[in-house]
Amino acid sequence: VSTTQTQFQFFWKILNEGYLYIDMTATLKDVAKLVGVHPSTVSRVIRGKENFDISAKTRDKIFRMVEKLNYQPDPIARALRLKKSQSIGIIIPNINSPYFAGIAKTISNKCDEIGYTLFICDTDEDQEKEIRAVNDLTRRGIDGLIIAPVQKADLHIRELAEKKFPFVIIDRKFNDFETNTIISNDLEVTYNTVKYLVSLGHKRIGFICGKLNLYPILRRIAGYKNAAAEFGLKNDDLLIMCGELSINSGFNSAIKLVTKTSPPTAIIVSGTIITDGVIKALIKRNISIPDNISLIAFTDSDYAPYLFQPITTITHLVEDIGLEALKLLMEHINSKENLAYSTYVLKCEVHLRKSIARISN
Amino acid sequence: VSTTQTQFQFFWKILNEGYLYIDMTATLKDVAKLVGVHPSTVSRVIRGKENFDISAKTRDKIFRMVEKLNYQPDPIARALRLKKSQSIGIIIPNINSPYFAGIAKTISNKCDEIGYTLFICDTDEDQEKEIRAVNDLTRRGIDGLIIAPVQKADLHIRELAEKKFPFVIIDRKFNDFETNTIISNDLEVTYNTVKYLVSLGHKRIGFICGKLNLYPILRRIAGYKNAAAEFGLKNDDLLIMCGELSINSGFNSAIKLVTKTSPPTAIIVSGTIITDGVIKALIKRNISIPDNISLIAFTDSDYAPYLFQPITTITHLVEDIGLEALKLLMEHINSKENLAYSTYVLKCEVHLRKSIARISN
DNA sequence: CTGTTAGCGCCTTCAC
DNA sequence: GTGAAGGCGCTAACAG
Numbered sequence A, B: 001v002s003t004t005q006t007q008f009q010f011f012w013k014i015l016n017e018g019y020l021y022i023d024m025t026a027t028l029k030d031v032a033k034l035v036g037v038h039p040s041t042v043s044r045v046i047r048g049k050e051n052f053d054i055s056a057k058t059r060d061k062i063f064r065m066v067e068k069l070n071y072q073p074d075p076i077a078r079a080l081r082l083k084k085s086q087s088i089g090i091i092i093p094n095i096n097s098p099y100f101a102g103i104a105k106t107i108s109n110k111c112d113e114i115g116y117t118l119f120i121c122d123t124d125e126d127q128e129k130e131i132r133a134v135n136d137l138t139r140r141g142i143d144g145l146i147i148a149p150v151q152k153a154d155l156h157i158r159e160l161a162e163k164k165f166p167f168v169i170i171d172r173k174f175n176d177f178e179t180n181t182i183i184s185n186d187l188e189v190t191y192n193t194v195k196y197l198v199s200l201g202h203k204r205i206g207f208i209c210g211k212l213n214l215y216p217i218l219r220r221i222a223g224y225k226n227a228a229a230e231f232g233l234k235n236d237d238l239l240i241m242c243g244e245l246s247i248n249s250g251f252n253s254a255i256k257l258v259t260k261t262s263p264p265t266a267i268i269v270s271g272t273i274i275t276d277g278v279i280k281a282l283i284k285r286n287i288s289i290p291d292n293i294s295l296i297a298f299t300d301s302d303y304a305p306y307l308f309q310p311i312t313t314i315t316h317l318v319e320d321i322g323l324e325a326l327k328l329l330m331e332h333i334n335s336k337e338n339l340a341y342s343t344y345v346l347k348c349e350v351h352l353r354k355s356i357a358r359i360s361n
Numbered sequence C: 001c002t003g004t005t006a007g008c009g010c011c012t013t014c015a016c
Numbered sequence D: 001g002t003g004a005a006g007g008c009g010c011t012a013a014c015a016g
Helices: A003-014 A028-035 A038-045 A058-068 A075-082 A098-114 A127-139 A157-163 A186-199 A215-228 A249-259 A271-282 A318-334 B004-018 B028-035 B039-047 B056-069 B075-082 B098-114 B126-140 B156-163 B186-199 B216-228 B246-259 B272-284 B318-334
Strands: A087-091 A117-122 A144-147 A167-170 A180-184 A205-209 A240-242 A266-271 A294-298 A312-315 A343-346 A349-351 B087-090 B117-122 B144-147 B166-170 B181-186 B204-208 B241-242 B266-269 B296-299 B311-315 B343-346 B350-352
Touching: A003 B181, A028 A038, A028 B004, A038 A058, A058 A240, A058 B126, A075 B075, A075 B318, A087 A098, A087 A127, A098 A117, A098 A318, A098 B117, A117 A127, A117 B098, A127 A144, A127 A157, A144 A318, A157 A167, A167 A318, A180 A186, A180 A215, A180 A318, A186 A205, A186 A266, A186 A294, A186 A312, A205 A215, A205 A249, A205 A271, A215 A266, A249 A266, A249 A271, A249 B144, A266 A271, A266 B144, A271 A294, A312 B241, A318 A343, A318 B204, B028 B039, B028 B056, B039 B056, B087 B126, B087 B296, B087 B311, B098 B117, B098 B318, B117 B126, B126 B144, B144 B318, B156 B166, B166 B318, B181 B186, B181 B216, B186 B204, B186 B266, B186 B296, B204 B216, B204 B246, B204 B272, B241 B246, B246 B266, B246 B272, B266 B272
Parallel strands: A087 A117, A087 A144, A117 B117, A144 A167, A167 A180, A180 A343, A205 A240, A205 A266, A266 A294, A294 A312, B087 B117, B087 B144, B144 B166, B166 B181, B181 B343, B204 B241, B204 B266, B266 B296, B296 B311
Antiparallel strands: A312 A349, B311 B350
């Protein structure tokens, strides 16, 4: 007596008794036997394509039995057969960041709407974990992938491209090969920020960030440097402080900056956690915002207005990024031909608050 | 010519030419044919159990070929066969909360260490999504589940228990059936907080929270009410404000409280986002902390010290919660017998900052 | 219109 | 020590 037969007999018994044990998972075979048709017929009815031409009578019988047994197709068996799973993955470097969490949440909600399962993976800014996650998810049969990659390696991404696996890159643009890409205008917005600060009279402008493993940060620094060069700011390199992704790192960077013999009159901070550290340092040193120093921060967190001094922030269109990424991914998943890759550049938003002052020379 | 044969021939060709196309995924069959053994032999070697007794010679040949072809067992086929997948899921109501994100991150890192894949699902505090997520994940063959459930329904959880599926509940204790459970001492810590405020002379203490769909919040309210009853606080019910999980909701709740004819002299706030809203309201009304009102907040975010007034906070042992949950889950996944369920109660931490003042009567 | 057959890639008896 | 056979649950060609 095989397992399946036992299972079937169990169903049979309970059906005769009028009970229905909905938790026991029925298979195609079970449904087929109880209805008295071949499993493939049930399969056809389940999939419900028009051109299968099943008679209304048997179709109805099958549907009723499907409902009775609470039959649901086994996604694993289906994935093994079809190499399709109605699921996608997103790999982000830090689930604790409101930016990445917001993107993941947006995509998660939309996936739920369209009947896809989303698997979220956090790589903790670790390149090795990212590679493992890509490998693991693809081997587990996801249909597509959204990745916000960390900086160093790109071989695993390149492989995805070579295999024509559908994927979308968030927050990073590769130079030497094409991908679907969603980025923000970090360079431009940073450039404009410096320009704005210069227009207020600032000549020494600091820049504090975490690790250099994320593309947007490099772009911000590029924007900063472009502006510095154009507007003749001196010592710009010495005013750029990079460290780790931690409060302490932000704290230390800020302390170093403000204890210089010629400290900056304004600081641009990159990242939520770093901002916490910078503010901690300013409080500690009794440096008031914006009287003693102007501050503007890249952060997508909600609390910036309620800090001990409301901070002017640069934020991302988090929801749009998520939606665009998913839309693009779905187009590539659903297209048979080799769809051309696309790149979207979304704008950052600046929220002016009273953390920036004019400098009187 | 079947697909598999073609694939094999391709390998054969490239191997003869000395090339190795590592991206093409090899199967057991491929390895077997190239080595000249039966697939089942390869399978045995791969799984590497002692009692298989494969000769060292063939084992070595197989290992070499496995490496050469970069063979990795297909997790989907394996899952179909074994009903085991070396993966687990975590379902959380809000990935945007530092509390849940922190738990997920801790578990994610640990899973990576022990060779399990973690799938994170965000339900957006939506009961229906939670049910779908539970169903979806289990059907996709995860070996175990960690859930921080929202409040209303519990049938889907009960089903897991009845099926003896390994799972751990975070942040909720069911009354009428047993589960593995990790909770914090929210009731006690809230009780003690009120007691502390009373000891400082406070007699009207407000409580502001988001939705009532999370167990810890109900426990906090219970602790609040216990203390209110014990210490003879009046009108406690009228000082409890619940709403939505949004800044606006916190804002409105706070405005309502402080514009009462007898406003509270202290407020306990539950949740990060709600706290943002409350502080926004206090700023708007020019109510200073702690001179005009004392504030203490449940939040696991990092920024509380840097708010316009540093806030006394109650935080969770986020890392411990994650690690305990995973450890417990793994014990249940790996045990053959019916392991007894466990419940762990972890303590909250109170971080005193200058947001609380003594009341002079 | 529906049944039969043949796998997807793997593991697990049962043989020899 | 290893091979052969069967099947996890499903779908896709091919019949009829």
